Amino acid sequence: MTFKVSGAELFDPLVVKAIKSGAYGAISADKILEERTKIKYPEYLSPYKAEDAGKYNNFKNVDGAKNDKGHLGDPTFKNLFKPGTKVKTVDLSPNYGTEIDGIQLSELDDAGKNDLALYLETRGLAVFRNQDFRDKGPAFAKQFGEYFGPLHIHPVSFAAENYPELLVTYRPAGGAERYPVQFANSTNTAGWHSDISFEEYPSSFSFFVALEAPESGGDTVFLDLREAYKRLSPQIQKFFETLTIIHTNYYQNQFAKLKNYEARVKGDYFTEHPLVRTHPVTGEKSLFFSRGFALRIKGLKQQESDSILSFLESHVLNNPEIQVRASHQGTESRTVIAWDNRISLHTAIADFLQHETPARHHYRITVLGEKPFFDGSVEAKTINGHSNGHSNGHSNGHSNGNSNGHSNGHSNGKSNGKSNVGDVSLDKLTIS
């Protein structure tokens, strides 16, 4: 059984030749100025500057587990779903992911942001509609993100002008001519990953802000790594808790070189993280298999590592029961998608390339989390009806379905009154 790290295609000279000639859709550095003339928010697509090469480093976040804002969140989320505010929420699945309309993220006070952190740590993923984020400018976005922790500067991805902390994903507007270019050498573009898992201090939260988006398609699909862990037998859970995965950005850097992207942060990383990690706030365990950056399992022989990684690929990625789809729904939906990378994988979806669409253009604020750790002695907490990734009765939290007009966004007809206090670039070679 073999397992190929994402990007291993770059060892194939024919693939390299195809990428150099524009296959796979990702634009070259020299095309950015031209693209900027065609888009609504050109300040969020900066040309690479030679003087930025190697100019930046990323922070360590040694106290990340202790400083996580989720520790300060109120388990009833009363500062996020404020009494008297009409909020419509739809759970994308019972355990994971919620779509929310009626909360303006930019207006949250500190208590609201603390609740947001805990909410993302509980629900995993939230899709916020009708946000004013993108019109408040990059300085605001940076400041908003910094509340939650140090921000990541991506080594090679696109970024906003003068704001390297704002990663940009970009797919040009166009029509059916994009389709054969993208799929000339590959049947699909799925690139499942947890953002920047190759870092020593990978991301806690990502905020993904739509600038322009197709009316239909170009969604981001997410999955719940807590549930991926829970589905395993106790024997395999115990075994996996002993394993360490080596994550790398080596192939991402190789791809960037082919497209002439300058590296703002230099370095090919081979970073070790536990396969099973403990969440610093909820205590929940998750199966931290970041497919796109997983190179091999530390200490195992090649065939052993390949077999286990292949099993993980099948187990984690091929189970629709743990997946949900977060739709961007066009430029006017003003969507901001936020997630907890410690318990989520995601991939972009390129299902719109045979249609006439605007650009798919987003920026991402990527907050650094703690160094991943496993602590088998920690008991998972129950937060607002959720225990270890599961909804137990779902009594009063964010489960108001299609309710409209109910008063505070987190109480509904299903409530029994009981208080239970107690998450990209588009193709697999440019995952980020």
Ligand SMILES: [Fe+2]
């Ligand atoms: Fe991503």
